[in-house]
Amino acid sequence: MAPESFAAALLDPRADPPSCGSERETLMGFLAYQRRTLAMKCAGLESAALATCAVPPSGLSLLGLVRHLSDVERFWIRTCLAGDPAPPLYWGTEGGDTDFDHAPADDRMVADSFLAWKEEMAFSDAALASRALGHSVSAGRHGMVSVRWILAHLIEEYSRHNGHADLLRECLDGAVGE
Template sequence: MAAEIFAETTVGPRTDPPPGGSEREILMGFLDYQRHTLGLKCAGLHAEALAARAVPPSGLSLLGLVRHLSDVERFWVRSSLAGDPAPPLYWGADGDDTDFDFTAPDARMVAESFAAWRDEMAFSDAALGGEPLGRSVAAGRHGTVSVRWILAHLIEEYSRHNGHADLLRECIDGQVGE
C-alpha cells in the first residue's frame, strides 16, 4: 500500500508581503508569507517523511515544527492576547515541549496536526486583525508585551524554524528553495 501524500499541507498560494501599506498589513503579510513557507516545505510528503528526524541527533522534524508552531500561535494569541484558558496542544504538564515527541505517526495524526495548525492560524488572524498594535497584554513569564511585539515574535519564530525546515526538507528528498 502506498503511503498517503500530504500535498494539501500548504495554506494557499504564497505571495510576497506587501511593499507598502499600514504597519498591520506589512506585519500580517510577513507572517502569512512565513506560514506559507512552512506549508511549502511540508507539501507532498507522507507521514513518515514529515516525521523524519533528518539531522541526528536532533529531534527536529517537519511535523514537529508544525505542531510546535501551532502551540506558539496558541500561546501568544489565543492564551495571551485573547485570554482563552485553552491548554497547550502539545506541551507537557511539566511545561516541557512535547511537540516533537511522537512515535510512528500515521495519516490520522498528521491530518490532526495540520488541522490544529490551520485552526490556530485562523484564530490568530481573526484575533490579530482588529487589535490595536500598541495594546499591552500579559504573557505569563514573558511579562507584558504589545500586540506589535506578538506579531514580530510570531514572524521571528516562523522565520527561524523555516531555516530548520529548509535543512530538513533537503535531507529528506533533496528539495531546496524558498
C-alpha cells in the same frame, strides 16, 4: 545535477508582503508569507517523511515544527492576547512540551496536527484583526507586550524554524528553495 527547487516543483503559493502597506498590512503579510513557507516545505510528503528526524541526533522534524508553531500561535494569541486559558496542544503529563516527540506518525495524527495548525492560524488572524497594534497584554515572564511585539515575535519564530525546515526538507528528498 542540482537538487530540485521548490519553485520548480510547486507553484509558489506565497504572496509577497506589501512593499508600501500599512504597518499592520506589512506585519500580517510577512506572517502569512512565513506560514506559507512552512506549508510549502511540508507539501507533497508522506506522513512518515513529515515525522522523520532527518538530522540526527536532533529531534526536529517537519511535523514537529508544525506542531510547535501551532502551540506558539496558541500561547501568544489564544492565551496571552485573547485571555483563553486553553492548555497547550502538545504538552506531556510530566509538564514538558511534546511537539517534537516522535511516536510513529500515521496519516490520522498528521492530519490532526495540520488541522490544529490551521485552526490556530485562523483564530490568530481573527484575534489580531480585532486588536490595535499598540494594545498591550500580560505575557507571563515576558511582562507586558504589545500586539505589534507579538506579531514581530511570531514572524521571528516562523522565520527561524523555516530555516530548520529548509535543512530538513533537503535531507529528506533533496528539494531546496526559499
